[in-house]
Amino acid sequence: MKSTDKQLETKVIHGGYDSKDMLGSLTAPLFQTSTFTFDTAEQGERRFAGDEEGFIYSRIANPTVQLLEERIAALENGERGLAFASGMAAVSSVLIALTKANDHILCSSGLYGCTYGLLSMLKEKYNIQHDFSQMENELAIKAQIKPETSCIYIETPINPTMKLINLRTVVKVAKAYNIPVVVDNTFCSPYIQRPLELGCDVVIHSATKYIGGHGDVIGGLVVGSKEFLDSVAMSTQKDIGGVLSPFDAWLLLRGLKTLPIRLDRHADNAERIVDQLRRHPKVVSVYYPNHFDHPDYSIYQQQMERGGGVISFEIDGDKQDVQRFLNELSFIKLAVSLGDAESLIQHPATMTHAVIPVEERLKMGITDQLVRLSVGLESWIDIWDDLQKALDNL
Numbered sequence: 001m002k003s004t005d006k007q008l009e010t011k012v013i014h015g016g017y018d019s020k021d022m023l024g025s026l027t028a029p030l031f032q033t034s035t036f037t038f039d040t041a042e043q044g045e046r047r048f049a050g051d052e053e054g055f056i057y058s059r060i061a062n063p064t065v066q067l068l069e070e071r072i073a074a075l076e077n078g079e080r081g082l083a084f085a086s087g088m089a090a091v092s093s094v095l096i097a098l099t100k101a102n103d104h105i106l107c108s109s110g111l112y113g114c115t116y117g118l119l120s121m122l123k124e125k126y127n128i129q130h131d132f133s134q135m136e137n138e139l140a141i142k143a144q145i146k147p148e149t150s151c152i153y154i155e156t157p158i159n160p161t162m163k164l165i166n167l168r169t170v171v172k173v174a175k176a177y178n179i180p181v182v183v184d185n186t187f188c189s190p191y192i193q194r195p196l197e198l199g200c201d202v203v204i205h206s207a208t209k210y211i212g213g214h215g216d217v218i219g220g221l222v223v224g225s226k227e228f229l230d231s232v233a234m235s236t237q238k239d240i241g242g243v244l245s246p247f248d249a250w251l252l253l254r255g256l257k258t259l260p261i262r263l264d265r266h267a268d269n270a271e272r273i274v275d276q277l278r279r280h281p282k283v284v285s286v287y288y289p290n291h292f293d294h295p296d297y298s299i300y301q302q303q304m305e306r307g308g309g310v311i312s313f314e315i316d317g318d319k320q321d322v323q324r325f326l327n328e329l330s331f332i333k334l335a336v337s338l339g340d341a342e343s344l345i346q347h348p349a350t351m352t353h354a355v356i357p358v359e360e361r362l363k364m365g366i367t368d369q370l371v372r373l374s375v376g377l378e379s380w381i382d383i384w385d386d387l388q389k390a391l392d393n394l
């Protein structure tokens, strides 16, 4: 289906696929194969030379994976998509493709723990420097751009404090300096935020989260210009080799079909839980973008469709109290990750962000009191009941 003229709710189901091409199979087939045969030696030569279209080997391209790539590109309104074995394979392939030794990366003031780890490694091995920025206005961004800055790397909302960065402001400065803007859009999915439409250059997803949505796949996706992603496909993706398996692509295609309805339920539930948390005496602060007293509420209104399914909140007490609260929960599962049908809760200071030195962690607002809840698809009444009982016990 040519999908540029359809709504997102239609594209998640039909984008890039026509059953007529596949013997009428309603669901896209799973091409669980490592390699593809050539009819003749001459055909093999033409495929390797790029003179004839066709598949060669699944690390280079696979029809099931390719469909997922076309579908995510349609959803983000980008020219090309690429699928990876994990969100981190996507992040590392993009950052390595965009930098060389002695470059500089300007980052949002909070990053996913392993992305932070990757930046530390790039600094140690290749002297690729990085700085963190609140990116609160054009001047602040300009002040941190260096001659060696080769990309701006952003998470918004910032995990786990849910601070937002105004992508249009960043794009305005970045365009003036001709620096590409990369956005990790994992927390939103294309249903909630589409950075390419705001002028950003590259979007990354940990598809493990909302795109898959069922807690059964690890995967990563990237969308951007054909020129840039062609170069990633033939360099860091092909030669480092962190490609997605066909079966995982097939599961992600299945998960994607319900993305809009799942995210509406995640967000409906989250809004109700936020209201309840804010009234509970043992809760000292609640961070959720779609709330009028969130400090970045005006940014929320400009670039996000809904608040999403992740809430962070601080509990009145010390680390032991927080751990006691977490241990008291019944069906809300104690686990990292997010975006699954099941509600998941975790303690950033000792789990996802434990690798970050304490001082930097506190500067990011990640205190020992902070917990992050990925609100699931269960009844919000039951989710609140579970939280309330554990809070009341403190």
Ligand SMILES: *Cc1c(COP(=O)(O)O)cnc(C)c1O
Pocket: 086, 087, 088, 089, 112, 114, 155, 159, 184, 186, 187, 206, 207, 208, 209, 218, 219, 220
């Ligand atoms: C989970 C996550 C990643 C890493 O993705 P994996 O699929 O676990 O490799 C990157 N960025 C964000 C914001 C994430 O939540």
